[in-house]
Amino acid sequence: MKSSSSAYSPLHRRAFLSRATYGFGAAALAHLWGGPAAAPAAGSPGILSSTHLPARAKRVIFLSMAGGPSHLETFDPKPVLARMDGQPMPESMTKGQQIAQLQGQALKCFAPQIGFKKYGKSGQEFSELLPLLGTMADEMCIVRSVYSEAINHDPAHMFMNTGSQIAGRPSMGAWATYGLGSEAENLPGFVVLTSSGRGGQNQPIAARQWASGFIPSRFQGVHLRGKGDPVMYLNAPPGVNHDRQQDVVGAINALNGQHLADVGDPEIATRIAQYEMAFKLQSSVPELMDLAKEPPSVMDLYGCKPGDGSFAYNCLLARRLAERGVRFIQLYHKDWDHHGDIKQGVTLKAEEIDRACMALLTDLKQRDMLKDTLVIWGGEFGRTPMSQGSGRDHHNKGFSVWMAGGGIKPGISYGATDELGYQAVQDPVDVHDLHATMLQLLGVDHLRLTYRFQGRDYRLTDIKGKVLTPIIA
């Protein structure tokens, strides 16, 4: 089967075989067998040989609050709205605007259902249901003037994650790993975790929210699950223990190595590296998820139990992923879609996230990782100042997001909605601006991270995006 047209010298081939038989690191292979195009998903370089700018953040933990948290019960205090409870919304404000379920109904002001409190030295004001997070107020920058194009969950998630409402675009985590690669040796560069809330408003989310779209698949988010195989098909088949799986992988790679020597196709070298990586994942992922070595104090800090699938548990995993060099970690916590009984709904959610978010920030800070980990908290949109019965409808004209760490100016707030919390009026922040700022902190000029598709150089920020320099430390 030897082909005389092999591209590789006999010496080269022998050298490869001797190493392939005994196995060696994927990263080494990636360097041996070509640049980024042949590089494996993890522990791999990105497209940029160096960052455009000095990186303030090495990684991102994005806490996606799916369903659309009400800014009016969480991070945007509106005393005037309280005073106008039950009165009609000024028509000048709402006329001709996108409205979701309240279409064609009388629009009435609805007072904030939860009180607000000042926290920390900075005196940041947010929900009284978040006292633990309040202890970290001086680390947080609250942006109160975000707006989105989309007003329904699905397109709004697409927009928040990909900067476009059209399916098939790469997600922000894919863009980040495409640009920067990942430092994680044996884990994917972009990891997604999901959790559900107890309130029963668990709106669907879609795999496209962490897809790689038209950029190469190796940059897609890998969904790490609390139940079953943590990564799809991670576990060896029944009756195949670690050693026997290793034998099989070893035989596959030995034969692929012989084939490579025959036909000289670099794809085979990549394939060999990927089998090594897959096999390593079979130990590195269980190691990641094994919390036995976490001291009780940490478990108490987060208030979770191993494998309980809670948002807090995912926050702890996020910290472990961050420690292992994963570039982009995205947590979805669902159940924020409070069309009815928003008081009860937000109360439940606050219980679920207050300790968890505090613990994540505290833990990162204690490990001196907050300084280069950018934490972002936010939903795909906010909720109306108008009532929908005892709840609020979807709202995209102004809502709140907070950030911490990774070069963000701590203890400040930025931007504002009008006095009723309807429209972002002071320093409005487009979703693309959030993306631009996030990339900037990662050391990437959002204008220069592009991928050509269908004749056009696409960016995460599409044709928009301005860096929010006032919130950068």
Next chain:
Amino acid sequence: MISRLAPILTFLLLAAGPCAALEKVSYNRQIRPLLSDQCFACHGPDASKRKSGLRLDLRDSALLPAKSGARAIVPGDPGQSELIARLSNADPDELMPPPSTHKSLSEEQKQLFQRWIEEGAVYEGHWAYLAPVKPTLPADAGHPIDFLVGQRQHSLGLGFSAEADRRTLARRLYADLHGLPAPAAEVEAFVADASPDAYEKLVDRLLAASPYGERMAVWWLDLVRYADSAGYHSDKERNVSPFRDHVIGAFNQNQPFDQFTIEHLAGDLLPNATQEQKVASCFNKLLLTTDEGGAQAKDYEARYLQDRVRAVGTVWLAQTWMCSQCHDHKFDPMLASDFYSMGAFFADIDEGIIAAPEPGMMVFAPGQQQVYEAATAQRDRLQGSLEAETAESQLAYLRWENGQLQAALNPVWTPLMFGQRQAADGPALEDRGKGVYLAKGADPDKTVYTLTADSYPAAMTGLRLEALPQESLPTGGAGRASNGNFVVTEVKARLIRPDGSVAQELSFAKATASFEQEVAGADHPDKKWSAASTIDGDARGAEFGWAVLPQTGQAQSLWLELGAPVAAVADTRLVVEIQQAHGRGHHTLGQFRCSATTAAMAQAAAAPAAALPPPLAALLVKPIDQRSAEEQKSLVRHYRSLAPEWAETRQQLAQASAQIKEIEDRTVRCLTTKSTPNKRVVRLLPRGDFLNETGPVVKAALPSYLPSPKIDGREPNRLDLARWLVAAENPLTARVLANRLWKLFFGIGLSKTLEDFGLQGEMPPNLELLDWLACELRDGQWNVKGAVRSMVTSRTYRQVSTASPEMLTRDPENRELTRQSRFRLDAEFVRDYALTTARLLVPQIGGVSTKPYQPEGYWENLNFPARNWLPSTGASQYRRGLYTWWQRMFLHPAMLAFDAPSREECTAERVRSNIPQQALVLLNDPSFVEAAGALAGRVLAEGPGDDAGRIAWLWRESLQRPPTPEESATLLTLLTGHRTAYLADPAAAQSLGQAAPPAAAAEHAAWTSVARVALNLHEFITRS
């Protein structure tokens, strides 16, 4: 040496750019790509973004003087041309392109502009918008593809590689034409076939076999974004599988591509459209749709329009029209107004905008439509006669009404009022008045209702238990099972004293019922869910009793005749105990009433059930002349649903309805396009914003930049659009098709931008070849199989796929076709290869989508409704990959790992990645583990007796070649190691191997390891 050096020199010259002053600078090849990439964004077709009024995409505009008097381009005089000055200007404010754009030109590129202007700055039309010209070939050209490829190679000093060996060719043809592995025997027969046309015979055999259509469908289904779910939000399932089967059939029957196109876009508009043509029109329904609460119709109307226009642009024309949904295109001449005019072609499609997918049209197997129509005609006739009014039927009705009134006045039955009610395991029995009780709350599988009445009639002769339908119960029946049914397993009655002791146990002599269920009665000792089994002391089995499916929607009565009249005993109360011990599926009574009688049982049972629903009972006491027609009708309808004189008609009607339902249940459905004269109004949406209604209303019109026919006196429709796409004048469609077919068989398109033939797309290095192929299609009845045959029978196709170091340097990307390509199989075929080699594959063509094993909980983030993936059972588990259920929001993870697209947008080219997830799928996905186990079983059953012989047998089956000595050694080591390990670990052997005696299981497990290696090899999943 000279002969070897010359081509290299030529190549080097070309590589450095055509600085050899032999050739003129080509506008289309060299200048336009630079202008488009570097300049058009600000100086191109989009008027709103044009800077300084300078437009460079049209020669006339580019030559005009600016306000300053400067001219961008002065033909023949680069020194006077501002463009040249700006390209090298030291002042960053003057430099073009501006540094802020991060664009820049190399010195060579600047030189090109210089020379092009020197040579007169000649513009050419964009190659793809000019009609293809068929190259004239000399009479002795031989295979036209080889002639055109060879001609160009020769001009570059390149040449063909050798022909691949026959094993490789057979494997390649099977992969390319069937997406299946070549059977070893076929490969060997082909290797041994000495006839001169052996290769062509194999090609023709493969083209004629039905897996060809399945293979071709995969590529097309990506393009048209075929999927089993709606896409947005709840991602609901929808019925579209007949469309997929239509595509398979069209490729197999080699339907001309023009007709195929017309039926996709406008099958419904064809005169006397056939079922198949309507199914084809499902294309228009494959877009993403939503039923999300709070979604605005106007918003989604715009999205659907935009989605459809993008689709037409991508699928047939390789035009990136999506850019024009917000503004005039930056590079191409497509205007925003063109975009929305194109959208207006789809304004006639009748559909809910915010709506769950409709069920769609029934798609009948041959002959079934007539059967179905006959049954519906019969049902309608019977229904009509059941409702028809005759003098006789009116008289019968009046008799019935009279009887009802009598019964109401002199009730034979006395409802029992139960002051105390107990229900085992939690349900509460709510008093609904007049002796009616409703079970609520806890919903156990078994219960006993113990009911105590303070008073009862003296000299009781029998009891009646009525099961009374209730809207709040499942399917509006009387029971709490999900189908509205219940099972009463035993009824007991006794008289008790105040202290609870039994004064008298009542015994029943006979039980009859208004209806006894026969459905699912096979296990019941009576072969039906009989009344008798409620008083047998559970002799027939405690779980058996009386049930009423499918008559759950009507009030039903169980009559229990006492052995002898029961005299009243002073100071006693009557206890009725209704046992419901069926134990599965909540088969308990929902709403019921118990009554007692003192009349003779025969008479009492014949008395009209006082089960007239309350609204009807109220009507009955209203004088007949005061009832409205509708009120009277409802009474008549009720009467006829019960009256014995209508029993036969009802029986026939039930039969016809059952037959209709049976046909409906087994007939697949398909979304199709339906046209309405009430077209939606279409406006140009500035910035694509649906809230902005300031744009002009537009009518359907073809884009102005491509040749189009004149249509006078009416607005063109979808049929006109479809015909325009495949008209001889259309310069794009045939080229786009030819280019994409080429990609299937060569790994890369002649133009590598499969999805973009606009100005940013790549002009094919060998345009003559693309044009020859396009003209052959266009002028040859759009014969797709013919084009495929032409490609795969060429010498170009038959080359080896290995590259010499020289070739890797001189034609690194193989754009000059100096060899074949090697690439990994598509996701679907990776599965097909494993299942076929294991002999698990069930080669059925078409049908509803199937569900291969999928990790538990993978759909946990789907909602409305929450869904579970239930893997297909039996033969359906082993179908080809292209039949896999395509859930857009969560595509099957094995498919996703191998780059199958989610099909939310039209995909002209799949990403082809090499990622660790692929290794995990092949190693651990139960489908592949099962295939390895089955393959190991084949080795043991069909292979020779010795290890080495078996390894050779396995290699022949999976790779169609013998193993090398090194391979054999590696596999033998694995085999013997695992044989020992599994013999020592019988439990593991049982888990992996087949259930068998320990030694056999260990042997099977060890061979499964070897088979897993085979199915994981790069060579196994690579077409070379």
